[in-house]
Amino acid sequence: MRELTIGKNDAGQRLDRFVGKSLPLLPPALLQKYIRLKRIKLNGKGAKREVKLQLGDTLQLYINDEFFDKPSDENIFLTIATPQIDAVYEDEHILLINKRAGMVVHDDDHNTVGTLVHHLHAYLYQKKEWNPRDEQSFTPALCNRIDRNTSGIVMAAKTAEALRILNEKIRDHEVEKQYLCITVGKPTPPNGTIRGFLRKDDMKKQVTFHKKPVPNGKTAITHYRTVKTSDKLSLVECTLETGRTHQIRVSMAEIGCPLLGDGKYGHGATNRQYNETKQALCAYKLTFTFPTDGGVLSYLKGKTFTVANVPFVETYFG
Structure with a gap:
């Protein structure tokens, strides 16, 4: 328990607002709960949140010590x-x-x-x-x-x-990740591998695709498989052999099938037509292959975990 005494510069404030200012790490909902549970007392008794504090009042706060710390990146x-x-x-x-x-x-x-x-x-x-x-x-x-x-x-x-x-x-590439995405257009061929080199521009926060090695370019290998097609859209599964920034988004755009909703590498007009502002891309499946010893995580070897529901799949291919 910690106790605070109300000084002249604090008097006149509501109980809940004063405590909220004094303990910025305490979530507002939790603050109100503590007042209701009388873990915040005024002069030794429970009080309403809207009561006005008076000079010389004392508050007894039965709250975890960490909420009294100053805000930082760590807390x-x-x-x-x-x-x-x-x-x-x-x-x-x-x-x-x-x-x-x-x-x-x-x-x-x-x-x-x-x-x-x-x-x-x-x-x-x-x-x-x-x-x-x-x-x-x-x-x-x-x-x-x-x-x-x-x-x-x-x-x-x-x-x-x-x-x-x-x-x-x-x-060591012992964790396999697979993604589902919706592309604008139908990949040709429907299944294949996209190989190239990706170079990231940190100033523009954008990645460019290159068919040949370039300075600061990193090898990118993306395997894709068309699952379904409908109208001008396709549902595609991608498996990454490398994990580069924006790899799927840039690679699919390179073969003429950018992701629906992608504002950086996609088709603005098509995105607006479908009212999509976020790229239709989901890291939906994860497999722990673990060909080598997994230590305390060995029980995960060979196990696959999948997202049960991918909203954009339900919307366009449900």
Whole structure:
């Protein structure tokens, strides 16, 4: 329990607004709940949220110590009252999350609050599976990333050992990822492999496709299979042999079949026709191939996990 005394500059404020300003890490919904449960007392008694504080009043706050810290990159997850975690699979070591399109995976240049990693930390904290105050160095982490407007499976490690193994398996190409996408046009041939070199322009945040090696270009190999076609759209499954920035989006555009809704590499007129503002791309399937020892994660060998429902598939090919 901590106690605060109301000074002259604090007097006259509503109870809930004063506490909200004093504890910026405490989510508003949780603040109101604590007032109702009388975990926030005024002069030793429960009080209404709208009561006006008077000079000399004392507040007794029965709230976890971490909510009294100053906001920082490490504790901003505390402000999330309801974590948005759609778990495809979870056990004591890992969590596979179906990220929604529009959510940023990691912190970006704009100091975005509410990234997937923030929601992960809030989720595990609220389940009492992790508390930064109990750890010397480890923080649960995401092992792969996908674009803001791409949906699908993101791998999270809940333990340091799982993080080490997953990072190793990803580096050694022992985790196979497959994507579903909707393209504008029908790929020709319907099944094939797109090989090339991708060069990223960090200033423009854009990637260009090259058929021959170029300075700073990275090899990109994408296997694709047409699943269905309808009108001018096609449902295509892509398997990545390499994992480059915007690889599927750029590669499919290169063969004349850009992704529906892709504002960077796609057809603006077609996107507007279908009223799509996010690329129709989902990392829908993940397989742990593990041809080598998986350590504490060996039980995952050969297992495949799939997103149960891909909204854009239901919309156009349901």
